[in-house]
Amino acid sequence: MKKLALCVALALAAGGAYAKDWSTIRFGTDASYAPFESKAPDGKLVGFDIDLGNEICKRLDAKCEWVEQDFDGMIPGLKAKKFDGALSALTVTPQREQQIAFSAKLYNTPTRLVAKKGSPLLPTVQSLRGKSVGVEQGSIQETYARQNWATKGVNVITYQNQDQVYLDLNSGRLDAALQDEVQAALGFLKTPRGVGFAFAGQELPTGAAAIGLRKDDDDLKSKIDKAIADMIKDGTYKKIESKYFDFDVYGS
Incomplete structure (x- = not known):
């Protein structure tokens, strides 16, 4: 009987019959x-x-x-x-x-470039060639920048988190930063650390979160x-x- 019960239990487990506990x-x-x-x-x-x-x-x-x-x-x-x-x-x-x-x-996740107010920079290879752009590691912005800019003369620098990107943008070690538009607007541009910066150019096509x-x-x-x-x-x-x-x- 014990052997039968064990076989049944193993069969059920193999078939995914046991519901996972999501408490x-x-x-x-x-x-x-x-x-x-x-x-x-x-x-x-x-x-x-x-x-x-x-x-x-x-x-x-x-x-x-x-x-x-x-x-x-x-x-x-x-x-x-x-x-x-x-x-x-x-x-x-x-x-x-x-x-x-x-x-x-x-929600939707449009992407925008941020740079100093009055900067002529745009999110294009021609505009960013020779410039340093910060992105968060693992983000779609990193993927976009590497695929479209990094091989064409743009210095794409990655950071472990977004706060580090903004620190280097503020210090002048970066010419621009590429990130989610909403995050940039509310988490940077509308805060004291974002004074003197603005969106540069139009949004880039991305997707939904x-x-x-x-x-x-x-x-x-x-x-x-x-x-x-x-x-x-x-x-x-x-x-x-x-x-x-x-x-x-x-x-x-």
């Missing part, structure tokens, strides 16, 4: 990207992504745990099961979809997708959005 959901985040995720003076994680994640956990009757992770280690950390979801302004790209799954869209998930966690993806859809439908998403933005970040 606790761990989200990885890079707390250097206000207003999406950053640290309050008391050390507490705050931001749009943090509020969205906490609301998702609430709807799934799960405890939220937040794991801080530099952005370039977000996908490796997810795959290594350091956390269950990467919730950190992570843009969906074909390259990333080869490695991980994504939830339903959270979502929660990164492991490909074999289909059940968690289904739960999170439903929570996102319900939040949008019942107005909770708009309520959270209005705390941080005076415009629609979700888009069409």
Whole structure:
């Protein structure tokens, strides 16, 4: 009888019949990207992504745990099961979809170049050749800059987090920085450290942000997708959005 029970248990496990326990959901985040995720003076994680994640956990009757992770280690950390979801302004790209799954869209993520006010710089090879542009490691902005600029005379410099990019931009070690438009506007340009800087040129085509998930966690993806859809439908998403933005970040 014991042997039979063991065989049944092994068969069920092999067939994925055992539901995973999602009573606790761990989200990885890079707390250097206000207003999406950053640290309050008391050390507490705050931001749009943090509020969205906490609301998702609430709807799934799960405890939220937040794991801080530099952005370039977000996908490796997810795959290594350091956390269950990467919730950190992570843009969906074909390259990333080869490695991980994504939830339903959270918001749009346009990209912009930032430089000194009055600078003639534009987000083009011709304008940036011989200049130094800072990007966050692992970001879509790094990918874009490397593919389109780095091989054509633009000095693309990578940093572990966005705060380091802005430090070198302020110090003059960088001529410009390439990052998410909303983050740059609210997390830099509208703050004291962003005085004297402005957007340079038009936005670059990028995509939409979502929660990164492991490909074999289909059940968690289904739960999170439903929570996102319900939040949008019942107005909770708009309520959270209005705390941080005076415009629609979700888009069409």
